[in-house]
Amino acid sequence: MSENLKRILCYDRVHMNPKLQRKIIHVDMDAFYASVEQRDNPKLIGKPIAVGYASKRGVIAAASYEARTFGVHSAMPLITAMKLCPQLIVLPPRFDVYRSVSQEIHTIFADFTDIIEPLALDEAYLDVTKNKQEIETAWKTAKIIRSRIFEKTGLTASAGISYNKFLAKLASDMKKPNGQYAITPDMGEEFIAQLPIAKFYGIGPVTAKKMIGLGIHTGKELRLHSLDDLQKHFGKVGIWYYDLARGIDDREVNPNRERKSVGSETTFEQDSSDRNTIESEIIKMAELVWKWCEESKKRGRTVTIKITWSDFSKSTRSKTLENKVTTFDQLQKTSLELLQSLFPLKNKIRLVGVTISHFV
């Protein structure tokens, strides 16, 4: 059977058979780290605050809604944030507290379903196709979960409700903060049609640019392209874009995701050989990886950096330390040392990534 035919049958299978439709809730705490800080220190309520390590090249891990009105957002370099908002109050993260709040919300989730997939401390997918409380709708389930979270933690959460993970995650952003939104199967197509291409799951800034170059700005335009055409331009992942444009995302909510490594990578807007630019991006990626290590309380021994050159060839450099990496400084230092070994560069760099593995 041709791949095309298979996809068409899959589309029919999912859309014609309501039994195969899942009910998924994506729960996302509002400005999580920053809200916890404001909850625990009422003097901070109503003020622009950010959580992050106040180092020279640090980045912001979370920003309060007050800070966001100045344009401050997570993953932004601290220096940039201070320029946008000179009165910004920067607090060091307290991961122990965030982890314990996360445990509290997971205890609540477990009253409704056992199929819970955490994405971060403050974010999870819940499959409530069958919910333990036999609540009639996923909408009502989400309402109850959110109000129980507020009672227990004093913090607000938003929720997205839909028939797959892709749409549930987009939906939770629609009524933030402290709101919820559902994308039902009959709304799916219309919702996707108007969706800007950069909002599609798995489409980063570089792919988005390429899509726009092909005249694809929205889901509606994406849908006009055949599978063959998308595969010609995007290779294997073409099928994924083809499916998403039709509201198909068969990924299950996976409660047992045991990670063996965690990595973060970024593609440059323009290929670069500028040392400062490349180092800054390596540090940014190391920060994201470290945030995950702190959140999950996992510590690894092997640090790997990955480079894609402008001709698309790849290089990796790894170092396994005698003991686990216990501080961000250590991770940063090791990553930069590995990068150093690639100088002088043989070519411009297109992408950099940092990974930590070999958890102990």
Ligand SMILES: [Mg+2]
């Ligand atoms: Mg959040």
